[in-house]
Amino acid sequence: MATNSSTSLQRLAGELKSLHQEPVEGFLVTLPAEEDLYTWHVAIFGPPDTPYQGGYFKAEMRFPQEYPYSPPRLKFLTPLLHPNVYSDGELCVSILHSPGEDMLSGELPQERWNPTQSVRTILLSVISLLNEPNTFSAANVDASVLYRKWRDSRGKDKQYTDIIKKQVEASLKEAERDGVQVPQTVEEYMATLQKQTTKQTSVSELDDILDYDDYLESSEEEEEEEEEEEEGADQLDDEDNFHDAMS
Helix, strand or coil, rough: CHHHHHHHHHHHHHHHHHHHCCCCCEEECCCCCCCCCEEEEEEEECCCCCCCCCCCCEEEEEEECCCCCCEEEEEEECCCCCCCCCCCECCCCHHHHHCCECCCEECCCCHHCCCCCCHHHHHHHHHHHHHHCCCCCCHHHHHHHHHHHHHCCCCCCCHHHHHHHHHHHHHHHHHHHHCCCCCCHHHHHHHHHHHHHHHHHHCCCCHHCCCCCHHHHHHHHHHHHHHHHHHHHHHHHHHHHHHHHHH
């Protein structure tokens, strides 16, 4: 248990540092709680030339202690109509599916999660899906139907985009409350990468967040204490069982 936690914490801290030093265009990544590296908040700016352009969509990423051997989960907190997003906000994409082969899904093993993947590749996959949804294995069937009508009609059927437009407008009110300036043009989107980088460290100074040696040590000590308590409890149970058997 301690080994898994140590490995995942080191990996997550390293990835967070990398994303702060070399951000992915169109995203803001923060820690809602400094002491918890297993929960990240991600703000996604709607990519240019898509129905989501100008939107501010907040999501939460939760990592298992087995990370990077098991994938994280990404859930949108902001309403988002998309064929690959469940009605509860959970993102459905091959890269977040557990490693191995699933005959029912039709996904190839190399399309699913593996330890060489990272948060960076997940974020790039999100941008790819916002640009071009996967309608072959839709998580939201209604959204998939609306999207295909819009696509096949070459934009004449506007029900899909009208719903998203309302979601984008509502998201801007959330951005205003958060004090985030959302890019509205391609030029602003490209320039935002440099401007917004400082906001990603607003939880604390980057060095403080990523100074995880003490964090790892305290986490391992807590886990060792829990293991010792469990072993002690097991030993007492064995002794009780022994006495019961002798009496």
